[in-house]
Amino acid sequence: MKLTILGCYAATPRTLTNPTSQVLEIKNRLFLIDCGEGTQVQLRKNKLKFSKINHVFISHLHGDHFFGLVGLISTFALLGRTNDLHIYGPKGVKEIINLQLRLSNSWTNYQLFFHELESKQSEIIFEDEKVIVKTIPLKHRVYTNGFLFQEKIGERKLDLNAVQDFEIDTCYYQNIKNGKDITLDDGRVIANSKLTFDPDPALSYAFCSDTKYNEDIIPIIENVSVLYHESTFLDSEESLASKTMHSTAKEAARIALKANAQQLILGHYSTRYDGIELFKEEAETIFKEVELADDGKSFEF
Amino acid sequence: MKLTILGCYAATPRTLTNPTSQVLEIKNRLFLIDCGEGTQVQLRKNKLKFSKINHVFISHLHGDHFFGLVGLISTFALLGRTNDLHIYGPKGVKEIINLQLRLSNSWTNYQLFFHELESKQSEIIFEDEKVIVKTIPLKHRVYTNGFLFQEKIGERKLDLNAVQDFEIDTCYYQNIKNGKDITLDDGRVIANSKLTFDPDPALSYAFCSDTKYNEDIIPIIENVSVLYHESTFLDSEESLASKTMHSTAKEAARIALKANAQQLILGHYSTRYDGIELFKEEAETIFKEVELADDGKSFEF
Numbered sequence: 001m002k003l004t005i006l007g008c009y010a011a012t013p014r015t016l017t018n019p020t021s022q023v024l025e026i027k028n029r030l031f032l033i034d035c036g037e038g039t040q041v042q043l044r045k046n047k048l049k050f051s052k053i054n055h056v057f058i059s060h061l062h063g064d065h066f067f068g069l070v071g072l073i074s075t076f077a078l079l080g081r082t083n084d085l086h087i088y089g090p091k092g093v094k095e096i097i098n099l100q101l102r103l104s105n106s107w108t109n110y111q112l113f114f115h116e117l118e119s120k121q122s123e124i125i126f127e128d129e130k131v132i133v134k135t136i137p138l139k140h141r142v143y144t145n146g147f148l149f150q151e152k153i154g155e156r157k158l159d160l161n162a163v164q165d166f167e168i169d170t171c172y173y174q175n176i177k178n179g180k181d182i183t184l185d186d187g188r189v190i191a192n193s194k195l196t197f198d199p200d201p202a203l204s205y206a207f208c209s210d211t212k213y214n215e216d217i218i219p220i221i222e223n224v225s226v227l228y229h230e231s232t233f234l235d236s237e238e239s240l241a242s243k244t245m246h247s248t249a250k251e252a253a254r255i256a257l258k259a260n261a262q263q264l265i266l267g268h269y270s271t272r273y274d275g276i277e278l279f280k281e282e283a284e285t286i287f288k289e290v291e292l293a294d295d296g297k298s299f300e301f
Numbered sequence: 302m303k304l305t306i307l308g309c310y311a312a313t314p315r316t317l318t319n320p321t322s323q324v325l326e327i328k329n330r331l332f333l334i335d336c337g338e339g340t341q342v343q344l345r346k347n348k349l350k351f352s353k354i355n356h357v358f359i360s361h362l363h364g365d366h367f368f369g370l371v372g373l374i375s376t377f378a379l380l381g382r383t384n385d386l387h388i389y390g391p392k393g394v395k396e397i398i399n400l401q402l403r404l405s406n407s408w409t410n411y412q413l414f415f416h417e418l419e420s421k422q423s424e425i426i427f428e429d430e431k432v433i434v435k436t437i438p439l440k441h442r443v444y445t446n447g448f449l450f451q452e453k454i455g456e457r458k459l460d461l462n463a464v465q466d467f468e469i470d471t472c473y474y475q476n477i478k479n480g481k482d483i484t485l486d487d488g489r490v491i492a493n494s495k496l497t498f499d500p501d502p503a504l505s506y507a508f509c510s511d512t513k514y515n516e517d518i519i520p521i522i523e524n525v526s527v528l529y530h531e532s533t534f535l536d537s538e539e540s541l542a543s544k545t546m547h548s549t550a551k552e553a554a555r556i557a558l559k560a561n562a563q564q565l566i567l568g569h570y571s572t573r574y575d576g577i578e579l580f581k582e583e584a585e586t587i588f589k590e591v592e593l594a595d596d597g598k599s600f601e602f
Binding site: 063 | 312313314315316338339341342345346362363364368369371372375376379380391393396397400401404405406407442443
């Protein structure tokens with residue numbers, strides 16, 4: 001997986017920082033998560049191919065998470081896109097986009113599919129042969145979902161020495177990788193475990209923004225490889241975090257610890273702070289593996 | 302007047318260019334004209350004070366002219382604005398903004414007034430003691446207006462030598478500046494023309510984008526000081542200009558010539574061209590006083 005942060009600052013776009021948007025690449029699929037104003041320019045700056053984005057996930061309808069969506073959809077049309085585009089987001093997102101396309105008399109020349117979300121329970125919203133995406137119900141001032149991206153466990157890995165020792169024909173290799181035992185010509189049955197290694201562990205990525213501290217999400221994201229959790233505030237603004245239904249860096253770390261995440265990425269920083277290093281310092285008092293998101297930064301895992 | 306170009310390229314925001322938006326300063330008033338995506342960041346980059354913008358004029362509801370509006374309105378709210386904000390634009394703009402504010406549960410803490418336009422005739426849409434703004438009905442693929450900003454003619458200028466020679470008391474000066482004749486204590490009547498000079502000529506600015514070549518606007522903008530006229534295309538794309546209801550640089554120049562404008566500023570360039578110098582060259586074959594708009598460029602007149 002490769003995560004590219006297009007924007008990770010709260011509230012308003014500024015000269016040098018951008019509101020929330022990120023691209024997650026999994027097995028050659030590009031998923032766009034949130035789409036604040038300026039996202040399309042950030043995609044260009046980070047040299048991410050517009051045409052490879054077929055799925056956009058919108059966490060909630062605060063402007064810093066979706067005001068760039070209508071422009072992105074329009075630009076896709078102007079560039080002659082033909083691929084379908086799927087938008088997953090709170091009920092209302094379809095009305096917002098369609099109203100603007102109608103009033104500008106600018107319908108897209110590609111198919112636009114809206115998957116509007118209303119459930120307060122975690123649900124599977126996307127699945128193909130390699131990847132599954134589930135919602136993570138969050139607690140914020142408006143209806144909000146995080147998103148859990150999970151690779152499916154891949155096929156077993158062939159032990160090339162073993163299959164050659166048993167002189168197994170290559171035409172059986174796919175069956176073996178699928179976990180089947182093999183019967184040799186002489187009648188002997190060779191257990192799959194003697195011919196293969198375990199597959200790579202399936203990676204997962206959880207995006208949780210915006211939300212107050214909420215332990216209800218822990219069962220959903222348990223053992224996640226990488227958790228992106230909002231940390232709008234530092235500890236000194238804990239009461240403001242609570243009032244505005246955001247989290248502090250320490251609260252994000254507490255969730256990562258309790259969910260047994262392998263890594264925590266912090267983001268959605270309030271623009272009141274001069275730098276972001278303190279977010280890391282405060283989170284590390286609770287959880288060791290902390291990284292700071294920043295606009296244009298990439299993470300591979 | 303001071304005109305600052307925030308963006309003057311057609312269609313889509315790109316890494317180094319912005320869609321249409323500009324700020325016109327007249328007698329300490331800041332008028333924002335169009336508001337493509339990224340306008341609020343361009344305002345910051347050009348150090349224009351958000352709080353001084355009280356009137357926003359939207360030409361039409363194509364995305365490259367208004368997708369930045371909802372973000373600007375939201376940012377004003379986040380920054381604690383208290384001044385009223387007036388939006389002048391095509392019918393529908395109120396529904397677009399209000400739907401998004403409602404779904405994000407983010408009503409503004411200042412008053413938002415929408416002045417929706419539907420007329421196909423030029424009309425006065427703003428007037429105060431110094432400035433008057435009229436619509437310029439344009440011909441484009443959707444309902445579109447340009448805007449004519451006119452200074453009101455100021456008061457006459459006092460001829461200080463003359464008033465002192467006649468020993469006129471200072472309490473009469475305002476009457477004289479207002480054009481009144483004066484009766485001296487000895488009964489002599491002094492004509493105003495002997496006591497004053499003509500006021501500065503009233504300047505005017507016409508914004509015309511987007512539009513096909515349309516001579517109907519000439520009576521409205523006749524003798525304008527500065528005409529900003531879109532020139533999406535060069536002469537080689539004349540048929541494309543006609544098909545998409547845009548103008549070429551030469552057509553913009555022809556309007557400037559026939560309207561007896563003092564100066565023409567070109568803008569709304571298609572992003573298909575590598576540079577913009579040819580727009581000036583082509584326009585200058587028809588009209589002499591041509592300037593090129595560019596993002597971040599200012600014009601004082």
